[in-house]
Amino acid sequence: MSDALATTIEDLVAANRILAEQGVVDGYGHVSARVPGKTDRYLLSRSLAPASVTGEDIMEFDLDSSPVDQRGRQMYLERFIHGEIYRKRPDVQAVVHHHSPSVIPFGIAGVPLQAVYHMSGFVAGGIPVYEIRDKDGPATDMLIRTGPLGRSLADVLGVKPAALMRGHGAVVVAPSVSLVVARCVYLEMNARLQMQAMQIAGPGAKVNYLTPEEGVAAVDSNDFLRAWDLWRKKALGQ
Template identity: 45%
Template sequence: MTAPAEVEATKLIAEGSRILYEQRVLDAFGHLSCRSPVRSDSFFISRSLAPALVTAEDVVELDFDCAIVSGAPDTRLFLERFIHAEIYRRRPDVQAIVHSHATAVLPFTLVKTARLRPVCHVCGFLEGVPPPFDVADHAGPSTDLLIRNATLGRQLADHLGDANVVLMRAHGYTAVGGSVQQAVYRAVYTIKNCEIDLSSRVLGEPTYLTAGEAAACEATTAEQVRRTWDLWAQEASSGGFRTQ
């Protein structure tokens, strides 16, 4: 019998996927997952489906080898499910993960001198983001840049380290959190931080948050994550698919 907490987890994946679409973090691609609230060695993620279309019934449970624990055995899964499995395996503190290809972030994955650093008070979580992960460093110059297997997943998880976000060259980024709400918040505000950074460069070199400011800002905004989730959930449920 499915535990109530597991039912709630599948609903969160569906709701969070819709929020991420409405907030332009995900389009037809990308995915959200959460660690099982019952078993620490498995996670919930949608079957391979555009995020805006995900319902609770589309969510399956996978173990860290990406085998199906609950769900139809012939379910078509995301190619990059290994991102989630290996980060969960390495980071017991992580309870949810978002993988995105948002175009506002991509320039920071391409230009080696353009480090992703926090520029505003709601983005303190971006302190300590490592340089972009490059699949070519591990699998050569002729891949499709996807994390298609556990080996690449482990290498990405190692590159993430203890940070909250990892960039992926010519690909996108992955954000982690202690809850679905926090991971979604970080995925959304990573984009906003990049947009602010890029637009401010028209005027000159941005002034970034100090490490101390980033830590203090993160401590404050961590208490406000639920406010953003409640707003975004209401927006996602009230208007159908976005029209602009």
């Protein structure tokens, strides 16, 4: 195994544990990374609660989300989210799907998520909402179980860093594992803080969010590596 692959697998194990520790995922949700040097392959745990994931559990998939070597292991039903986003977005190196609680209301209430502070500047460019009924009719179980559903989600995500999934959760993407983890943590935090700001302001009052320009500047000024190094050490017991 190459050093780059070993590091990516270790990052992915840490990411699973960090997202669980931070309350972004519970028994459900998953995080993947593209295989270093292989644009058409990605790494994702076998079907397991994220807090329990070890290096042994990481499997390799192609962009159809078929396993390269399944060896009888059970797979996440919604792995198509990952394959179809990697296919559509060459810039993306890591993907998280989660049901992070504070973001759920913004997928159903018709109130857009907006950037409340510099830590979530990536929100300021707008976060689209995916409606599964548009693709799969009025009575689905809400899950992205097939390639075509994954493609429809990737289409709604477009070039954005995240998309909410109505009545379900969200998908978050980034050019690195460290950045996708930070985005998930601060997306959840942003949703919570936005609800508080809206409550304090009261019905109909204007909340003073970051502008898209401030969002871009905030994104450029913070790589979150200080937080990532701390989280990663703790997660791997170092």
